[in-house]
Amino acid sequence: MDDDKLLEILESSQEAEVRGRSDDERDPAETLGQLSDDALIEYMTNLSQGAKKDFTREEYFRDKEVKQRERDEATRAELGEKRVPIFAGCTIYINGYTKPGRLQLHEMIVTYGGKFQHYLLAKKKVTHIVATNLPLKKRLEFRNYKVVKPEWIIESIEQQKLLPWQDYALLWDQEQRNLQLNSTIHSNSTIDCKDPNFLKTFFENSRLHHLSNWKADLRSRFLSDGFNKPSRGDTLSIFHIDFDCFFATVAALSCKSCDIDRVPIVVCHGSKSSDIASCNYVARKYGIRNGMWVSRAKSLLPAGVELVSLPYNFKEIEEKSKIFYNVLKNYRIKFDLILPISIDEAVCVVINNHIPHPIDCDEICRELRSEIWKNTGGCTVSIGCSNTLVLARLNLKIAKPNGYYILTQEKMVENEADWDSYLGQFQIDDLPGIGYSIVSKLRSVRAHLNTLLQLKQCFYNSLPLLQKCVGKKTGTKILMSLEGKDDEETSRMIFEPESFFARKSLSIEINWGIRFDTVQEIDNFIDTCAEYLVQKLQEMNRKTSQITLKVLRRCANAPIEPEKYLGCGECDALSHNCRLGIPTSELGVIATELKSTFRLLGCPSKDLRGVSIQFNKLVEVSYDQNENQQRLKLPFQKTLNFDVFDNLPNDVKHDFSKELKRRNIVLTSSPRPKATYAGTYEEKFMEELPTQIRNEVKNDLRINRKIRKTKVDELREQNQRRKESIKNVRAHLLGHESLFEPIKFQKEARFKDICKIVMEWFDATLIEGPHEKDLLLFENYLDRLSDSNRVPLILRISKLISVRLNLKSNQYGQEVGFQEWEQFLLRNVIPKLNKNKHTFQTVRKLDIDFDI
DNA sequence: CACGATTGTCAG
DNA sequence: CATCGCTGACAATCGTG
Structure with a gap:
């Protein structure tokens, strides 16, 4: 037994005394004690299946961890109420022997607002590690963490504030010194992807991450809110509403000294190669664009004009957006659809033939714009209005900044000259769906393609040429757009919003x-x-x-x-x-x-x-x-196959066996000697490793094993097997040899192999169902087992099938084959077990209840 | 050719 | 001091049998 384990056990008994709780409660298997019988068996089965993958020890401890945390919360509620939460935000792990002991430190941390990590598997969450001394291996392992002496905790509490950890660092080598140095100089601003908090910090500051997340939230909210779905023939009024340079406006509003109408403003993180998230229209006048680097933007400004860089204000952006969507939702005219495009952009739809009088789009645009301006404290939106999405979008482009524009498709195609001059105002990449790459493809056909009018003139009667250039669907889409119509894919947003917005x-x-x-x-x-x-x-x-x-x-x-x-x-x-x-x-x-x-x-x-x-x-x-x-x-869930138990990670077996005993749950089938692994080089090697390293090695071995046998090979094999099984089933239909002939006649066939065949047969027939004759032969086989007193084998086969059914229920639960197998199990196999209950009990001396 | 896997594109 | 180049949908293309 290694030190950690020993320590853990010692401590749990120690803790029990101090807290005055009963032994039973402090049992390491406490977690298990709270589960129902069914849940326990299920848990063990899962754990056991997972254990083959070497992984579930982690899950098991995670579960324990959760329970422990709940207890910590309780302790805090009890003791920590009036204490200053000195360690708020800290997650602390204690390594090895410390003075004062782990228990006392634990309590100090928890009552003063910190989180205590019992096992190091969630290493990334740990902010500090407390230790008095560290062996070399651990030094290596912890080299990227803040490792402190216990005095840090004690003195922080004495002084009622979080003291800088650096003063209490357990220094041992240059790397740790560097870590300390970096932290001192830049407090916590160093960016390092090896830092466990990297992901969090990065996301908190990433505009694109926020944009994506907001969008996903808005979409799911849209789906749960309810809406009126238009039909294809309906006449629609579509309002495409969008904030003008949203991020820049929000940033400028909270910076009283800068005038958004006079100085060029950009929102960004840095000063050189930092992306510009948003720039105001003054900046745009100089050619500055969103997505440009700050250095480039600066170079575009004439001498004497200073660029104002403002930081992101994500929280305020969310607030304004909430207001925006609320205005839309509560507008006097109820929109049939409020389609969320992004945090600052929405498409509102009115189905005209559902209302008695035609709506006044002009008035709506003016009202909405002023409502939003008032409610958001000075953010302007622009609105493009039409009866198709693509035109609403193009109109929005005309409307910007701070305006609105209304033009319908019918109006547009009435007069070809008007249409052409309309198209002449746009750059080709103003068309939704055309970006950098497609522009360059188009220009490879005609070099100086600039406006939508030129695009139309170039490809008007040559769809095949256009499709050859940009692809089939994209070509179609572009030509439709040039007639002011939405293509199939785009219209889905309006006519099939459920599927369009579904994740x-x-x-x-x-x-x-x-x-x-x-x-x-x-x-x-x-x-x-x-x-x-x-x-x-x-x-x-x-x-x-x-x-x-x-x-x-x-x-x-x-x-x-x-x-x-x-x-x-x-x-x-x-x-x-x-x-x-x-x-x-x-x-x-x-x-x-x-x-x-x-x-x-x-x-x-x-x-x-x-x-x-x-x-x-x-x-x-x-x-x-x-x-x-x-x-x-299934009815035999009060028993447990020994294999399930045997597969558990060694270090949790003890907990389970105790729990099983307490509940009188019996293991079926006798323990096999563990011949498979014992004595192999791998096992011996493993036994000599300390626990923590052992797990790492295990994991690596496992991953390597996987790589050696690539997924592709695996899939090929699977496919081959499946094909063969199906062939067998088909062959039967043609009157050829049955899949089960060998079982029936070759009594020497090993049970294990038979199980394998049954499983393959099962898998191959999950959809269409097993052949009737095969089932008869199979039942015949089971009867033979029954007759020769080999009921445990029947039990194992039924267990096999039931586990398999469980595994496949998600995917195949609705299939005929699945249900036929289920029926077969319940009607043909279980009764055999019940019939033999007596024999079974006598022979096996097991207490099994087969009630259905 | 039909398929699934991979790569590309766009938007905000 | 830098800097926070995400995410989801669909289309196109490639590779395979």
């Missing part, structure tokens, strides 16, 4: 500040990202069945450090996706998959410049499926 994927992307040295560090980072995403996934009650990892790798000839500070520079993008057999929302599974995928992409750690994780195929965890799973729970 189809979930992703995270960081292409700034990424500088790593080792794969280990990258693994940690991937863990953090995965955790962030999985939390979102679970919040929206979804699972994913396909994951993509995309990385940016520095181009071979690109400089190590690009011009932009911590930017990604010139990169190649590499991506790889992997399909998961069963949809999941489990962090362990997902993070492991990602880490192994990263290795597949073969990007050198030091050349990594960007990371992106996408969950591509989302499935809803519906109430239906939960119900399904419940219904599938």
